[in-house]
Every structure is written in structure tokens, then in C-alpha cells.
Amino acid sequence: MAKPPILTPQAEDFPRWYQDVVAKAELADNGPARGTMIIRPYGYSLWERMQAEVDARIKLAGAENAYFPLFIPQSYLAREADHVEGFSPELAVVTHAGGKELEEPLVVRPTSETVIGEYMGKWVQSYRDLPLLLNQWANVVRWELRPRLFLRTTEFLWQEGHTAHATAEEGAAYTERILRDVYTDFMVEVLAIPVLGGRKTAAERFPGARNTLTVEAMTGDGKALQMGTSHDLGQNFATAFDITYLDDQGASQLCWTTSWGVTTRMVGGLVMVHGDDAGLVVPPRLASIQVVVLVVRDEGGAGDAADHLVAELQGAGVRVRLDGAVATSFGRRATDWELKGVPVRVEVGPRDLAEGNVTLVRRDTGEKVQATVGEVAARIPVLLEEVQASMLAAATASRDARTAQVTSIEDAVEAARTGFAKVPWEVVKGDGEQRLAQESVTVRCLQRPDGSLPHSEDEPDLVAYVARSY
Amino acid sequence: MAKPPILTPQAEDFPRWYQDVVAKAELADNGPARGTMIIRPYGYSLWERMQAEVDARIKLAGAENAYFPLFIPQSYLAREADHVEGFSPELAVVTHAGGKELEEPLVVRPTSETVIGEYMGKWVQSYRDLPLLLNQWANVVRWELRPRLFLRTTEFLWQEGHTAHATAEEGAAYTERILRDVYTDFMVEVLAIPVLGGRKTAAERFPGARNTLTVEAMTGDGKALQMGTSHDLGQNFATAFDITYLDDQGASQLCWTTSWGVTTRMVGGLVMVHGDDAGLVVPPRLASIQVVVLVVRDEGGAGDAADHLVAELQGAGVRVRLDGAVATSFGRRATDWELKGVPVRVEVGPRDLAEGNVTLVRRDTGEKVQATVGEVAARIPVLLEEVQASMLAAATASRDARTAQVTSIEDAVEAARTGFAKVPWEVVKGDGEQRLAQESVTVRCLQRPDGSLPHSEDEPDLVAYVARSY
Known part of the structure; x- marks a missing residue:
């Protein structure tokens, strides 16, 4: 293995x-x-x-x-x-x-x-x-x-x-x-x-x-x-x-x-x-594979139940893939789908199935919940939209937490070590861009105070977002 | 104009x-x-x-x-x-x-x-x-x-x-x-x-x-x-x-x-x-615009009726375009859509409309039929499939009429002036391809007598299709 x-x-x-x-x-x-x-x-x-x-x-x-x-x-x-x-x-x-x-x-x-x-x-x-x-x-x-x-x-x-x-x-x-x-x-x-x-x-x-x-x-x-x-x-x-x-x-x-x-x-x-330490995390609306239905072991009707779920999900318009490659260990396959960032994994195994259940695993949070076989096709589209919304919320919170409001070039350079600095454009204007450049920091964009698009860089009170960049 | x-x-x-x-x-x-x-x-x-x-x-x-x-x-x-x-x-x-x-x-x-x-x-x-x-x-x-x-x-x-x-x-x-x-x-x-x-x-x-x-x-x-x-x-x-x-x-x-x-x-x-002398003719299943709804003159409610038809046809899954550019003459616009080969034209004019009708025109045959406004959305998908089938039938008949069965290189060259020649491969084999090439004729493909694909050009009884080519 x-x-x-x-x-x-x-x-x-x-x-x-x-x-x-x-x-x-x-x-x-x-x-x-x-x-x-x-x-x-x-x-x-x-x-x-x-x-x-x-x-x-x-x-x-x-x-x-x-x-x-x-x-x-x-x-x-x-x-x-x-x-x-x-x-x-x-x-x-x-x-x-x-x-x-x-x-x-x-x-x-x-x-x-x-x-x-x-x-x-x-x-x-x-x-x-x-x-x-x-x-x-x-x-x-x-x-x-x-x-x-x-x-x-x-x-x-x-x-x-x-x-x-x-x-x-x-x-x-x-x-x-x-x-x-x-x-x-x-x-x-x-x-x-x-x-x-x-x-x-x-x-x-x-x-x-x-x-x-x-x-x-x-x-x-x-x-x-x-x-x-x-x-x-x-x-x-x-x-x-x-x-x-x-x-x-x-x-x-x-x-x-x-x-x-x-x-x-x-x-x-x-x-x-x-992405995280386990690999890619793909948002459901983008994902080419939104859901993978994984046969844990092909016993107790797990293979048939998985086939049936795949057909049901396809019928519900979900981009779904079957993984019935039971010759490879379940753990290895689960890890591989995590690496590829598939938003939701449906694990179909004989033990759960004996009680009429399967396990739904979210890629973004790792959260696992049980669902009855009968409710999967109805729950998945809802779950996918939940994942979508919570990925946006998490990315927004993370960005905001790493954005510092500063008022000098020195503080902007310091903040740019870990995130974005929001600095008044009038502080940067003139030779500020050159001073930032010496520290490999650039002005990424200018916004008006309300976040809208300036028509000129000479408008008053503009905000500059500065950062290191790829 | x-x-x-x-x-x-x-x-x-x-x-x-x-x-x-x-x-x-x-x-x-x-x-x-x-x-x-x-x-x-x-x-x-x-x-x-x-x-x-x-x-x-x-x-x-x-x-x-x-x-x-x-x-x-x-x-x-x-x-x-x-x-x-x-x-x-x-x-x-x-x-x-x-x-x-x-x-x-x-x-x-x-x-x-x-x-x-x-x-x-x-x-x-x-x-x-x-x-x-x-x-x-x-x-x-x-x-x-x-x-x-x-x-x-x-x-x-x-x-x-x-x-x-x-x-x-x-x-x-x-x-x-x-x-x-x-x-x-x-x-x-x-x-x-x-x-x-x-x-x-x-x-x-x-x-x-x-x-x-x-x-x-x-x-x-x-x-x-x-x-x-x-x-x-x-x-x-x-x-x-x-x-x-x-x-x-x-x-x-x-x-x-x-x-x-x-x-x-x-x-x-x-x-x-x-294509024909009026331009392109696009088969409906391919067409990016399957139907154009043409306002003849914006009088007697023709503009509104056309808008309504476009919405209905879109709802029926038809790829439809509105032409309400009445500043340009109707004749000019009709000719332009013919040139572009749009399979079906729906002409909405005040005279027909007074009697509750519009005119459907097929691009492939030029045939015009009246239809009541109410039946257009149901008739168009059927009509499009008719056009599709009759375009294939016409192209097949035309090809078959211009394909001659011959038994010599000379007759193949003669037939290739106007179409395809079907000639026994054994007649061509050897120096036949070179002799054909002198007349700008080539072997396009080899088939078995039943039309299936040979696994080798040495199979017996193969048929060669020869023609001039682009």
C-alpha cells in the first residue's frame, strides 16, 4: 500500500x-x-x-x-x-x-x-x-x-x-x-x-x-x-x-x-x-467534482448503495464521482480526495449501512455527520451551498484579520510581513512607492474610503492597500 | 439603403x-x-x-x-x-x-x-x-x-x-x-x-x-x-x-x-x-441562432408580438434572436439572415398579425407557411427537426447522385471532374495512385464492400473512393 x-x-x-x-x-x-x-x-x-x-x-x-x-x-x-x-x-x-x-x-x-x-x-x-x-x-x-x-x-x-x-x-x-x-x-x-x-x-x-x-x-x-x-x-x-x-x-x-x-x-x-495542510479545498460552485461517493468496503450492499446514490445525485444535478476502488485502502483514497479538495465526501460502508446510514464529510471544516440513505440526495445540494457560504466567510474573516490600518510607510512595511496594510494614499504618494519597493512591497490598489473605485489617483482621502505579492 | x-x-x-x-x-x-x-x-x-x-x-x-x-x-x-x-x-x-x-x-x-x-x-x-x-x-x-x-x-x-x-x-x-x-x-x-x-x-x-x-x-x-x-x-x-x-x-x-x-x-x-447561392445554410442542431424573429414593420403590435414570441421560444429551449431593426428595410434584413444561414425565420408583420398569423420561412427549401401566433412555440422545435432531417437527406442524395461506380483509372479521373468515383482498389493499387495524382485526383479512402473499415489495404475486394479535393 x-x-x-x-x-x-x-x-x-x-x-x-x-x-x-x-x-x-x-x-x-x-x-x-x-x-x-x-x-x-x-x-x-x-x-x-x-x-x-x-x-x-x-x-x-x-x-x-x-x-x-x-x-x-x-x-x-x-x-x-x-x-x-x-x-x-x-x-x-x-x-x-x-x-x-x-x-x-x-x-x-x-x-x-x-x-x-x-x-x-x-x-x-x-x-x-x-x-x-x-x-x-x-x-x-x-x-x-x-x-x-x-x-x-x-x-x-x-x-x-x-x-x-x-x-x-x-x-x-x-x-x-x-x-x-x-x-x-x-x-x-x-x-x-x-x-x-x-x-x-x-x-x-x-x-x-x-x-x-x-x-x-x-x-x-x-x-x-x-x-x-x-x-x-x-x-x-x-x-x-x-x-x-x-x-x-x-x-x-x-x-x-x-x-x-x-x-x-x-x-x-x-x-x-x-488550501490547507491536507491539500486543495475547492468551493462547490466551482468544483468539477462536487461530491465523491466512497465505497468503504464492498460488503453489506455498500457497492450497490453507492451506485444508487451516485445516480440519485446526478439526477439532482450534482457533479458527482463514484470511488469504488476498494482494492486501494479506504484511508488512502479518502486522503487523495482531500488532497484534490472535493467539497463533500459521502462514505458508504457496511457498518453504517446496516443502520440505514452513510457519513457525510465536509472538506472545508472536516465535520462529519450521519445521514440516512434516503435523505442524502435532498441534503447534499443544501450542504454544498452551506460549504460555499462558509468558505467565503472564512476567507473574508481571515483576510480582514490580517489587514492592518496604518499611517506610515514603516508600519505598512511591517504589516506587509503578514498581510495587507491599509494606508492613506497621501502618505505613500510621491516617493512612498519607491520606499515600499525597497522592501519588496507594492501598492496593490487604491480605493475610495467607501471602497468604491477612484476616477483618478488625485482624488482626496484615497486608501492604498499595500502588500508583498506573487 | x-x-x-x-x-x-x-x-x-x-x-x-x-x-x-x-x-x-x-x-x-x-x-x-x-x-x-x-x-x-x-x-x-x-x-x-x-x-x-x-x-x-x-x-x-x-x-x-x-x-x-x-x-x-x-x-x-x-x-x-x-x-x-x-x-x-x-x-x-x-x-x-x-x-x-x-x-x-x-x-x-x-x-x-x-x-x-x-x-x-x-x-x-x-x-x-x-x-x-x-x-x-x-x-x-x-x-x-x-x-x-x-x-x-x-x-x-x-x-x-x-x-x-x-x-x-x-x-x-x-x-x-x-x-x-x-x-x-x-x-x-x-x-x-x-x-x-x-x-x-x-x-x-x-x-x-x-x-x-x-x-x-x-x-x-x-x-x-x-x-x-x-x-x-x-x-x-x-x-x-x-x-x-x-x-x-x-x-x-x-x-x-x-x-x-x-x-x-x-x-x-x-x-x-x-451553402447555396443565397449563402450559408446551417443545420438546426448546430446553429448558434436557430430561429430569427423578424419584425417586418413595427405597426399593429408587431414589435410586442415578436418580443413575446422570442420569450416563448427561449422558454422552449430554442436558440432565438430578435431582429427589430426596422430602420433597415425588411428585404435587406431577410437577405442578411439568409446569408448567415439561420434555419428558420419567423416574420411578424402587421398584415398577417391582423389575422392572428405569422409566417415561418425555412432557409433550406425557402418554403413559407403561415402559423397562428399561439402555435409557433410548439411548431418550431418540430420544424427544426424536420429541417435537420431533410438537410441530411438532401446532402446524401446529392452525394450519391455524384458518385460513379467505375472500373478503370481513366473512368475514375473522368468521374472525379464532377464528383466521387468508386473504383476497385485492385485497379488502383500499384501505380494507380501516381496516375491519378497526375490528374490531381487522390484516393480519399478505402472501404470494405459493406462500407466497414478495412484492417489492412491488402484485404481482398476493397473499394477506393477517389476524387479531387480541397
């Missing part, structure tokens, strides 16, 4: 614990080329669920999916000055193809503003064509010096939305709408991660944006993890790619564009926010 | 007609780098539906989705001799990344047998790990000299399945299962395309395969279009990548692997098989 997988305890070495979970829960593997990643079936099943949930919200926000090419002529990137400066060090370049050297090298897209800008310029003619709301699910490549599975890989998967609008106000409003209705809603309601939404400082903005909004999670070791961004690009790309429209008076106007994305990094975020 | 889009008639110039449909129905556009493609939202919505239907069938066949890297070390490709020879002329190569020249150039995957083989070798240890059934949805790159949107592009989207098995029989059986239960079932039942399934000749095999199975469609101009392939790779890749397992006796054995794929080329196939 194999030994149960052993993870480095979080308290001992969090990054090592993370690496162990990713490997032992079979989420991902390092690829052959430096910094690339292989997403294994269980890891990919979590990403597929993320895609489905995010995609549905993107469509509700009116955007349509399309697909743009992987290869971008090098000259396109050069058209927006900040953009090319920001991305040049990270580019992978195709110089040879079809057995010949190319006349113009092709860049493997690090993001698609430039190529999409070129085509928006073709497609948008009149105000009737606006807003143009596009999204794509794709792979992108940014050469990473310090790769880490899911969090920072040379190639990653993402969605990138790109929109064009008639006015500055509409562009800004859509940037906020995506942050709120798509990203925040998904992360809070499905991932059970209480993200902070805010505005990036000028130093942390996307290359070419006039405003970058972000959602930030707190990991188990008190660091910040950027989970998604939404950029108001102003007229920078519209100018570079001549995205213009005729208004209702027949006058030519420049468009206002936005872009926004979330990536496979969210899988890493999920691990780092909810 | 804009003029209705005009397509080159099919009879005049079929390839030109195809190009017109792809552009005017807004399916796709040429990308900036040679041979690349931009899939526009309507085209992508068809691909998304294809993905959903194929993915569900792949999962039913037991395979799980994963994701492998875009970049493959050049040395990996070299390990399987036929494979590297077959793909070398088509490769795109990254030589520079992160501002430096790479020590080993990276190939942009033309297909992933090699990198997946490497990891299968790591993951497969014992017979208990088999079969290992993987699939991925990804982009791949093959440098094309004569690109054509959807049919042959430098970058295309596809799924590629890769499996490892304990025995030759299991590998061969899975290769056939995918062709039958996934590809043929999807193409016949959803795309309404009566594909021919068969075995490729040695000359037409995938580089590195010991057997390639194919599904072939007949286009509107009587050519063959390869719609998908399933390869029995024997032990070629298992040998090259050391994919071995310990059998139940503890002896080390080489695995047997398969690979199989369908691509965005299917969108082109859909256009070419079902």
Missing part, C-alpha cells in the same frame, strides 16, 4: 507547500521548455469550470467571442510607444518558418491589443457599429525569468476582452462593469474569494492604459495575488490603429477602447487562498 | 463563391501575417457549437481534457523519423525570446504527439494506468503555401486526442471508436453531413502512423474535403518516447498509442456542403 502523499506544512514553507499541492493533486507539471506548463486533467477541469462561469458572465455583459492570430507582425507592437516598451523584454519571436527566414519577424502574442486594434479600425465605420464588444479565449506568451506553475508561466491561457466605444464615459463605465459584474462577481460568488477591487497606481498600470483596475486576493501566507485586470485604454490604441467612427453628424471621431483579462493564474489563486 | 450582398453564383466559380460567403456572412477575415485567420463572432459562434458537441462526445468516449505547451524543443520532433520528415517543411521556429537567442530553438507545435509522448512516458507506470485517454483544445501552426480561410490556414484551432493502450487491439479499437462515435456521429447527426468513413492508403497516412482513418465530405462542387482523422500510431511514438508499462506479471511492455483530431476546417466544410 502506498503511503498517503505528504505535503510540506504551510507554516513551514508556503511556496513549497504550493508546489507540493500542484504536483500531488495532479494539477500541473513543468513543460519541457523553460517556464512552460502542462495542465493535467484535474487542473484543467477546474480551468474549464472557470471558463464556463466567466464566459457566461462575459456574454451577459454583451461581448461576443472571436479569435485573432497567435502571430503579430513586429511592426504592430511598435505603434503604441508605452506598449512596445512594456512588452519588448518578454517577447518570443519567430524568425524562421516554412524552411525560410521571414522577411519580418513575427511576435508570439503577449496580448492582442495591437492586432485587434488593427481590425477594429477596419470594422468600425459609424456610430451604429459601437460599442464593439469582443472577447477571445487564447494562449499568450511572455518570457518569464522566475516562472511558477499557474502563477507566472511563459505560456498561459486566458480570456482577453477588447472593446471600442463612442465616448470616454462609456469606455470607463465598461471597464468598471467588467471588473464588477464579471470578475468580482465570479470570484466572490463562485471562487469564494473575497477580492479587493481598486485602481492601480500609475507605476503599476498596463503598458498603454490610462487606467488599470484590478481585483486582488490574499493568499494563505498573507501576500497579494492579482487575479484579474480591466484597462481603460483611452484613445491610445485608437490613435495608433486609427479606430475612428463617423458620428451622427457625419464627423470623424476617435474611439475609446478597453481591454481586460483573467488567466490560468486563477487556478493558483484558488489553491493559495483556500 | 444598402444593396443586398451579392455572391458569385456557385456554378460560375465555386471557390470565389466560398470566399464571398466567408467574407459577407462575417465568418472570417485574413490575418496580418500570411495565411493566418481572424475568426469573427458569427464564425466563432459556429465553432463554439462544434466544440461543445464534439467535446461532449469525447468525454463520453472516456477522454479527459488537458493542456500541453505551444513550444516544443526541436529535438523532440526528431525522435520519430517519419514524423520529423513529414512536418519539417511546415514548421514555424522561435529562435529568440526574452531579448536573447535561445540555446535550442523552439518549434511552434504543428501537432503534439512528441511532447505528449514525453509526458505519457512519465505518467504511465503500470497496466493500472492504462488506457490513458487525453484530449486538448488548442491552436497549432503549419506553414501553408496556399492558404484558404478555414480550409487551410497557417494557424488553426483544433482538438487533438492522444491515448495510450496496453495492447495493439485496444489501440486499434479506440482509433475506430473515435471515428465512429465521435466524428461520424457528430458530423452526420449535428452537421447533417453524410461523411464517408474509411482507411487512408499508405501514401496518405499521417507521418508516424501505422494506420490513418478518415471521414470525407463531398462539397457543393463535387470535391472531397477531409473532415477529421483518427490515427493508430502503433508503437512508433511509444518507442521514440519510451512509453512503457509493467504488466500484471511485472514485465515491462511498450504501449500502443493513438491520436485524432478535427479542426476549424469543419466550418469551411459546413459552408461548402450546405
Whole structure:
């Protein structure tokens, strides 16, 4: 019998614990080329669920999916000055193809503003064509010096939305709408991660944006993890790619564009926010396997009862998996499902069954309760929603407990050793960001005192969240 | 008022007609780098539906989705001799990344047998790990000299399945299962395309395969279009990548692997098989928009009645779109929806409505019938299934009418001017393939007399389907 997988305890070495979970829960593997990643079936099943949930919200926000090419002529990137400066060090370049050297090298897209800008310029003619709301699910490549599975890989998967609008106000409003209705809603309601939404400082903005909004999670070791961004690009790309429209008076106007994305990094975020020393903990609304029905020993009708329960749960719309692999010890299998973070385990064994019972085990709290066989199918959906709510509550409490209100750079640096510091932006403004950077601490986002999104970093009384980050 | 889009008639110039449909129905556009493609939202919505239907069938066949890297070390490709020879002329190569020249150039995957083989070798240890059934949805790159949107592009989207098995029989059986239960079932039942399934000749095999199975469609101009392939790779890749397992006796054995794929080329196939001089014709089970409810003029309550019908049809599970853009002429809008191939149009106008009626128009036959407002929601699902069945019947009849049974190479070449020729394989065997090739005709597939799949091209009485092809 194999030994149960052993993870480095979080308290001992969090990054090592993370690496162990990713490997032992079979989420991902390092690829052959430096910094690339292989997403294994269980890891990919979590990403597929993320895609489905995010995609549905993107469509509700009116955007349509399309697909743009992987290869971008090098000259396109050069058209927006900040953009090319920001991305040049990270580019992978195709110089040879079809057995010949190319006349113009092709860049493997690090993001698609430039190529999409070129085509928006073709497609948008009149105000009737606006807003143009596009999204794509794709792979992108940014050469990473310090790769880490899911969090920072040379190639990653993402969605990138790109929109064009008639006015500055509409562009800004859509940037906020995506942050709120798509990203925040998904992360809070499905991932059970209480993200902070805010505005990036000028130093942390996307290359070419006039405003970058972000959602930030707190990991188990008190660091910040950027989970998604939404950029108001102003007229920078519209100018570079001549995205213009005729208004209702027949006058030519420049468009206002936005872009926004979330990536496979969210899988890493999920691990780092909810995981514990036994492994991953997946919130039920996300889980690709919400419930595993485990046959303890195939005696006393346990196998048949488990089959029956699986069918009943499937009928109730639960994503359920049967584990009847009784050749492997019950303990080993239970440990493996814990490692994979399946929210609820239903243990079906001959002893309980003799009294008409099975045992329900919650992954998040470890709590075990008995239930009669007949009531399982009705209780599970309720239990799953309880787990979902309590995971969000626990993550929120944990984050709040590790967020300190401070009024100086020194105290902010100190607080950032274990969590977030909330510090008046006026204290940081000026050289504060540089002083923080010397301690590997950054401003994660700016908020208004009521938590809403500032329209400028010059608004009074803004609050800065500062932290170390992944 | 804009003029209705005009397509080159099919009879005049079929390839030109195809190009017109792809552009005017807004399916796709040429990308900036040679041979690349931009899939526009309507085209992508068809691909998304294809993905959903194929993915569900792949999962039913037991395979799980994963994701492998875009970049493959050049040395990996070299390990399987036929494979590297077959793909070398088509490769795109990254030589520079992160501002430096790479020590080993990276190939942009033309297909992933090699990198997946490497990891299968790591993951497969014992017979208990088999079969290992993987699939991925990804982009791949093959440098094309004569690109054509959807049919042959430098970058295309596809799924590629890769499996490892304990025995030759299991590998061969899975290769056939995918062709039958996934590809043929999807193409016949959803795309309404009566594909021919068969075995490729040695000359037409995938580089590195010991057997390639194919599904072939007949286009509107009587050519063959390869719609998908399933390869029995024997032990070629298992040998090259050391994919071995310990059998139940503890002896080390080489695995047997398969690979199989369908691509965005299917969108082109859909256009070419079902399209007519008015544009695309999309079968209802595939259609992203199955029904469009068209307000003829917003008078006599037509707008409200249309809204109500849309809600009712949505409730009945129909994928429906409202067209209430009455500022554009009714004729222009009707022509546009025809161009996009929406299976059923519901026309809601004040005159019909005064008598409690609307008009239902079938895209495939052009047939118009009156229906009372109250019965629309019940009739549409039935009508959609009728359209589906009659599209398959029409495509089958058309293919059969253009398939000639012949007994010589000369007659096969003659028949291939307008369709398929069915010719005894023994007539072609030897130098027949070369003689056909001189007339740009190829053997599309071999079948047994009863239509089933041969296990070898040396079986007696095999039938060869020969044709020109895209």
C-alpha cells in the first residue's frame, strides 16, 4: 500500500507547500521548455469550470467571442510607444518558418491589443457599429525569468476582452462593469474569494492604459495575488490603429477602447487562498467534482448503495464521482480526495449501512455527520451551498484579520510581513512607492474610503492597500 | 439603403463563391501575417457549437481534457523519423525570446504527439494506468503555401486526442471508436453531413502512423474535403518516447498509442456542403441562432408580438434572436439572415398579425407557411427537426447522385471532374495512385464492400473512393 502523499506544512514553507499541492493533486507539471506548463486533467477541469462561469458572465455583459492570430507582425507592437516598451523584454519571436527566414519577424502574442486594434479600425465605420464588444479565449506568451506553475508561466491561457466605444464615459463605465459584474462577481460568488477591487497606481498600470483596475486576493501566507485586470485604454490604441467612427453628424471621431483579462493564474489563486495542510479545498460552485461517493468496503450492499446514490445525485444535478476502488485502502483514497479538495465526501460502508446510514464529510471544516440513505440526495445540494457560504466567510474573516490600518510607510512595511496594510494614499504618494519597493512591497490598489473605485489617483482621502505579492 | 450582398453564383466559380460567403456572412477575415485567420463572432459562434458537441462526445468516449505547451524543443520532433520528415517543411521556429537567442530553438507545435509522448512516458507506470485517454483544445501552426480561410490556414484551432493502450487491439479499437462515435456521429447527426468513413492508403497516412482513418465530405462542387482523422500510431511514438508499462506479471511492455483530431476546417466544410447561392445554410442542431424573429414593420403590435414570441421560444429551449431593426428595410434584413444561414425565420408583420398569423420561412427549401401566433412555440422545435432531417437527406442524395461506380483509372479521373468515383482498389493499387495524382485526383479512402473499415489495404475486394479535393 502506498503511503498517503505528504505535503510540506504551510507554516513551514508556503511556496513549497504550493508546489507540493500542484504536483500531488495532479494539477500541473513543468513543460519541457523553460517556464512552460502542462495542465493535467484535474487542473484543467477546474480551468474549464472557470471558463464556463466567466464566459457566461462575459456574454451577459454583451461581448461576443472571436479569435485573432497567435502571430503579430513586429511592426504592430511598435505603434503604441508605452506598449512596445512594456512588452519588448518578454517577447518570443519567430524568425524562421516554412524552411525560410521571414522577411519580418513575427511576435508570439503577449496580448492582442495591437492586432485587434488593427481590425477594429477596419470594422468600425459609424456610430451604429459601437460599442464593439469582443472577447477571445487564447494562449499568450511572455518570457518569464522566475516562472511558477499557474502563477507566472511563459505560456498561459486566458480570456482577453477588447472593446471600442463612442465616448470616454462609456469606455470607463465598461471597464468598471467588467471588473464588477464579471470578475468580482465570479470570484466572490463562485471562487469564494473575497477580492479587493481598486485602481492601480500609475507605476503599476498596463503598458498603454490610462487606467488599470484590478481585483486582488490574499493568499494563505498573507501576500497579494492579482487575479484579474480591466484597462481603460483611452484613445491610445485608437490613435495608433486609427479606430475612428463617423458620428451622427457625419464627423470623424476617435474611439475609446478597453481591454481586460483573467488567466490560468486563477487556478493558483484558488489553491493559495483556500488550501490547507491536507491539500486543495475547492468551493462547490466551482468544483468539477462536487461530491465523491466512497465505497468503504464492498460488503453489506455498500457497492450497490453507492451506485444508487451516485445516480440519485446526478439526477439532482450534482457533479458527482463514484470511488469504488476498494482494492486501494479506504484511508488512502479518502486522503487523495482531500488532497484534490472535493467539497463533500459521502462514505458508504457496511457498518453504517446496516443502520440505514452513510457519513457525510465536509472538506472545508472536516465535520462529519450521519445521514440516512434516503435523505442524502435532498441534503447534499443544501450542504454544498452551506460549504460555499462558509468558505467565503472564512476567507473574508481571515483576510480582514490580517489587514492592518496604518499611517506610515514603516508600519505598512511591517504589516506587509503578514498581510495587507491599509494606508492613506497621501502618505505613500510621491516617493512612498519607491520606499515600499525597497522592501519588496507594492501598492496593490487604491480605493475610495467607501471602497468604491477612484476616477483618478488625485482624488482626496484615497486608501492604498499595500502588500508583498506573487 | 444598402444593396443586398451579392455572391458569385456557385456554378460560375465555386471557390470565389466560398470566399464571398466567408467574407459577407462575417465568418472570417485574413490575418496580418500570411495565411493566418481572424475568426469573427458569427464564425466563432459556429465553432463554439462544434466544440461543445464534439467535446461532449469525447468525454463520453472516456477522454479527459488537458493542456500541453505551444513550444516544443526541436529535438523532440526528431525522435520519430517519419514524423520529423513529414512536418519539417511546415514548421514555424522561435529562435529568440526574452531579448536573447535561445540555446535550442523552439518549434511552434504543428501537432503534439512528441511532447505528449514525453509526458505519457512519465505518467504511465503500470497496466493500472492504462488506457490513458487525453484530449486538448488548442491552436497549432503549419506553414501553408496556399492558404484558404478555414480550409487551410497557417494557424488553426483544433482538438487533438492522444491515448495510450496496453495492447495493439485496444489501440486499434479506440482509433475506430473515435471515428465512429465521435466524428461520424457528430458530423452526420449535428452537421447533417453524410461523411464517408474509411482507411487512408499508405501514401496518405499521417507521418508516424501505422494506420490513418478518415471521414470525407463531398462539397457543393463535387470535391472531397477531409473532415477529421483518427490515427493508430502503433508503437512508433511509444518507442521514440519510451512509453512503457509493467504488466500484471511485472514485465515491462511498450504501449500502443493513438491520436485524432478535427479542426476549424469543419466550418469551411459546413459552408461548402450546405451553402447555396443565397449563402450559408446551417443545420438546426448546430446553429448558434436557430430561429430569427423578424419584425417586418413595427405597426399593429408587431414589435410586442415578436418580443413575446422570442420569450416563448427561449422558454422552449430554442436558440432565438430578435431582429427589430426596422430602420433597415425588411428585404435587406431577410437577405442578411439568409446569408448567415439561420434555419428558420419567423416574420411578424402587421398584415398577417391582423389575422392572428405569422409566417415561418425555412432557409433550406425557402418554403413559407403561415402559423397562428399561439402555435409557433410548439411548431418550431418540430420544424427544426424536420429541417435537420431533410438537410441530411438532401446532402446524401446529392452525394450519391455524384458518385460513379467505375472500373478503370481513366473512368475514375473522368468521374472525379464532377464528383466521387468508386473504383476497385485492385485497379488502383500499384501505380494507380501516381496516375491519378497526375490528374490531381487522390484516393480519399478505402472501404470494405459493406462500407466497414478495412484492417489492412491488402484485404481482398476493397473499394477506393477517389476524387479531387480541397
